[in-house]
Amino acid sequence: MVFSFQGHSFQNVRNPYNSLTNELKAGIIHLLEVKKPKVMLISDDKKHILDLIESAQKTLVIPVASKEKDSLSAALAISFIIKDLSKEVSILYPYDIPSEFKEFENLVDIKKEFDQKSLVVGINYKDTPVEKINYYIKDDTLNLVVTPVPSNFDLSRVSFTKTGTKYDLIIVIGAKDLGELGNIYYENIDDFKKPPVLNISNGDISENYGTININDPTFDSLTELMYNKLALWGFKPNKNAAKALLIGFKQ
Numbered sequence: 001m002v003f004s005f006q007g008h009s010f011q012n013v014r015n016p017y018n019s020l021t022n023e024l025k026a027g028i029i030h031l032l033e034v035k036k037p038k039v040m041l042i043s044d045d046k047k048h049i050l051d052l053i054e055s056a057q058k059t060l061v062i063p064v065a066s067k068e069k070d071s072l073s074a075a076l077a078i079s080f081i082i083k084d085l086s087k088e089v090s091i092l093y094p095y096d097i098p099s100e101f102k103e104f105e106n107l108v109d110i111k112k113e114f115d116q117k118s119l120v121v122g123i124n125y126k127d128t129p130v131e132k133i134n135y136y137i138k139d140d141t142l143n144l145v146v147t148p149v150p151s152n153f154d155l156s157r158v159s160f161t162k163t164g165t166k167y168d169l170i171i172v173i174g175a176k177d178l179g180e181l182g183n184i185y186y187e188n189i190d191d192f193k194k195p196p197v198l199n200i201s202n203g204d205i206s207e208n209y210g211t212i213n214i215n216d217p218t219f220d221s222l223t224e225l226m227y228n229k230l231a232l233w234g235f236k237p238n239k240n241a242a243k244a245l246l247i248g249f250k251q
Contacts, residue, residue: 056168059089064174071174073248074226079108080241100247114188115165124157171198174222177207223248
């Protein structure tokens with residue numbers, strides 16, 4: 001037998017930076033004096049966001065390429081926060097890492113593409129005495145040959161599935177819509193369908209494509225927006241998250 005297939009309020013928010021070195025605190029304070037973020041009340045659900053981040057065992061963070069250093073700075077900051085929660089987190093950035101961020105390459109998983117997937121062919125062979133499984137390729141088609149099978153073998157007993165890394169949360173930073181991610185999205189559309197998507201943007205025309213959408217154009221940069229939100233959500237950045245934010249503020 002042959003089977004074929006083809007290929008919200010800002011009052012009483014504690015300062016999360018108390019534990020940083022004086023040098024880092026001075027740098028951030030100085031930059032915030034120069035570029036102090038505008039405060040705007042927007043309708044993102046703090047509890048829902050925290051539930052998403054804290055319950056996800058595997059998170060993928062995708063900074064948009066067009067904002068380069070700004071989006072990457074924000075991505076690194078939230079990734080280090082998630083890593084501090086003892087969760088798995090990866091940044092998908094299929095471009096050259098700017099020199100300012102080279103020190104972070106060995107501190108957080110930065111990948112250039114989605115994990116490779118596999119196609120699994122399942123055959124329910126109950127009561128079927130399979131003796132041999134072979135395959136051959138013809139006309140760009142991989143043919144799987146299972147022998148012997150009875151003439152009345154039910155083809156519904158053959159199934160096809162794809163396997164690969166499954167993420168519990170995808171965080172997209174700076175993209176006005178998923179299409180702005182280019183091939184990252186178009187070649188992996190199914191990967192965006194199941195997990196919740198947290199959309200963080202400071203653009204004027206961001207499409208609300210996320211499960212939760214944080215779109216606040218009153219912030220001049222994604223780094224400022226991320227700094228503000230991390231404090232609002234009660235996260236306490238470690239040294240690496242603070243460094244990444246500082247680099248973004250300097251752009």
